[in-house]
Amino acid sequence: MQTPTTRAQGARVEFYRKTGKIHPRSVSGRYDSLRWAMVWITQIVFYGTCWLSWDGRQAVLFDIAERKFYLFGLVLWPQDAMLLALLLMISATALFLVTAVAGRLFCGFACPQTVYTAIFRWVEERVEGDHIARMRLDQAPLGLRKIALKGTKHAIWLAIALWTGITFVGYFTPISELLWNLGPGELGPWEGFWVFFYAAFAYLQAGFAREMVCAHMCPYSRFQGVMFDRDTVTVSYDSARGEPRKLRSQAASRSTSAATASLIQNTASPRGDCVDCSLCVQVCPTGIDIRDGLQHQCIDCGLCIDACDEVMIRVARPTGLIRFASERELAAPAASSASTSPILAGLLRPRAMVYVGFLAAFTVTGIWLVAERIPLQVDVLRDRNALLREATDGSIENTYTLKLVNMLEAPRAFRIRVEGPAGARIVGADTIQVASGSVLPVPMTVAADPVAGLSGAQEIRFHVEAADGPPTAITERSAFLLP
Ligand code: SF4
Ligand code: SF4
Known part of the structure; x- marks a missing residue:
């Protein structure tokens, strides 16, 4: 397949690159733990909030038929559209602020696409095995075992997707009524359509499209670059410390213990800290090599940091060869470490202060509108x-x-x-x-x-x-x- 490209000032820019299916290697570490903590928090909030009651009705409900938005004790009417607009403006400004200070943190830890992809991959790993087993299964001819494993995985995916669709629609139609109507087949045409639409959406996006959404479909990945500057903290490879890479030995690919011994042996060389083990690439859910520099596909999930830190510990080198760092810090690490933390430095610059100012103004206006609201x-x-x-x-x-x-x-x-x-x-x-x-x-x-x-x-x-x-x-x- 020909890759659509364009040339600008001699540079080759790829609009779309077809890649094979990515089976990232699993990794554990602090960012993986943080990611799973966010999966639990967001899913408990999403699946749980629609079951809360307030004064005998659903606590959070967008009642489109009645044109009312119930938010615990607050009932918003179409006349309160200004409050909803402010809520959106606060969310957008907070996202811009986080992006300007710490890159795509939202993408890596809280975006529904990332969260559901993590859940679907977890199911895939439980059913089909680790990344090697999954690759072998994909390449194996169709047989009873393959049909059984793939069928089980898709059945679980569909169940999760269906429950997600029901929950989502449950924020627009009281969820207990919705479930009651599911059984006898009395679901209204619109409710039925949206339940199955969102179920299909979740199934396709998290089961199949996955990183393609982050890399090619999400507009945020494209315009985030304009919010970045030299002080934005993102997942970065410290090339000054890592290069030139040591060649990966043959032994490194044979077994974990052999790899460890080989890596330690390599540290005798006076070259850079990167041992070119490629673990940072193997664990990346978007299949990129962070050592090539900042790329729009990177969602700042930090899994490559976990992988690399593990390697650095094995080869008795300081961790943080890949870390959250700003371009300025990487250019002059000594000067940066002597000054304030990168996040604080990122917050104290004019661009971030403008976002903080807007955020404070929108929040105060929202609180004032709620306090002064006449019912x-x-x-x-x-x-x-x-x-x-x-x-x-x-x-x-x-x-x-x-x-x-x-x-x-x-x-x-x-x-x-x-x-x-x-x-x-x-x-x-x-x-x-x-x-x-x-x-x-x-x-x-x-x-x-x-x-x-x-x-x-x-x-x-x-x-x-x-x-x-x-x-x-x-x-x-x-x-x-x-x-
Ligand atoms: S490069 Fe690292 S932070 Fe970026 S998506 Fe890949 S694993 Fe996540
Ligand atoms: S995990 Fe670290 S040491 Fe291994 S290739 Fe990546 S940057 Fe180099």
């Missing part, structure tokens, strides 16, 4: 069919429709009074009951006395205040027509 909305609509009419007692009447939105999950009573020209007053009841979390249109007639010399549209104010529950008051303006 009532009032719209006043004038009746445009009947501009005005004269009552039998000589007063002038205008009619309106008040749309009262009670955003609390409790029924409430609201008292309404008007303030306007010539003794404006409400004709009829001035206290209205509104059911919990509902919108109530209320037809309302307002009367005023004619005043000599006063005619045409006059300003009128509707004061709506809670007659019970937490104090709530809103004033809306409209026009009152006099002849």
Whole structure:
């Protein structure tokens, strides 16, 4: 297959490179432990939160049919779109800040693509064996053993993917109802579609596409480069310390103990610390060689650090040949180690401070909006069919429709009074009951006395205040027509 490429200023740039299936070698170490800790935390939150209850309903629910977003005690309405927008802006700014300071940490440890790929690979390893066994199985002709192993793996993958789809849709339809409807086959067409769509999505993305998503499909991997500078800390190979590499001996590839002996033997040479064992490449889930420098496929998972540290310990050399480091630190390690930590140095530069400033501003605005939020909305609509009419007692009447939105999950009573020209007053009841979390249109007639010399549209104010529950008051303006 021909590789699409372009040439810019003599450089060959690859848009897409077809690689074979990657079977990374498993490795243990602090970054692997951190990665699994994040898998557990994110999955406990994802699979568990939809089962929490609050005041007799699901605690976190995006109820699209009712156009409400339940977030524990808070119920957000379409009118609260600003809060949701702020939440997105806070998330995006936090992601930019983390990227500018510490590279693709989100990709390596918290991105759903990485997390589900790790889970699916774990299943694959349990069923098919280690990376060598998996490669052999892939190359083996189709037989009963291969069918059994592959079938078992795909069955488990499909079960995980289906449960993921159900859980995801369970944030938009109460999950207990969703599960109840799954059994008797009464799933609504949209719920059914989205459950199977997300199940298929998880199955294909984590089971097959894997690192191709990070390398070729994710836009974040492409634009992250503009957020990097010389102080951004990323997984880096210390070429000044590692080069020139020692040649890997024949013995190194035969057995672990033989490899260790060979590596130790090689340390007698005055050359660089890298023993060219290629373990950092073998454990990489995206199949790259970090020794070639920063690459957009690198998700900063740190597994190559774990692998290399293990090798450095074996050959009695300091760990950290591959480590989280900035370009500036790698260029002048002595100067950097004498100053502040790389993360702190990354935070204290103008670019990061700008992100911190935006993050603080968005967060404070969000907190202020929630604190000042009034759980009532009032719209006043004038009746445009009947501009005005004269009552039998000589007063002038205008009619309106008040749309009262009670955003609390409790029924409430609201008292309404008007303030306007010539003794404006409400004709009829001035206290209205509104059911919990509902919108109530209320037809309302307002009367005023004619005043000599006063005619045409006059300003009128509707004061709506809670007659019970937490104090709530809103004033809306409209026009009152006099002849
Ligand atoms: S190069 Fe290292 S940090 Fe980057 S993806 Fe590969 S293993 Fe992870
Ligand atoms: S794991 Fe370390 S020593 Fe081995 S090839 Fe990679 S950088 Fe060199």
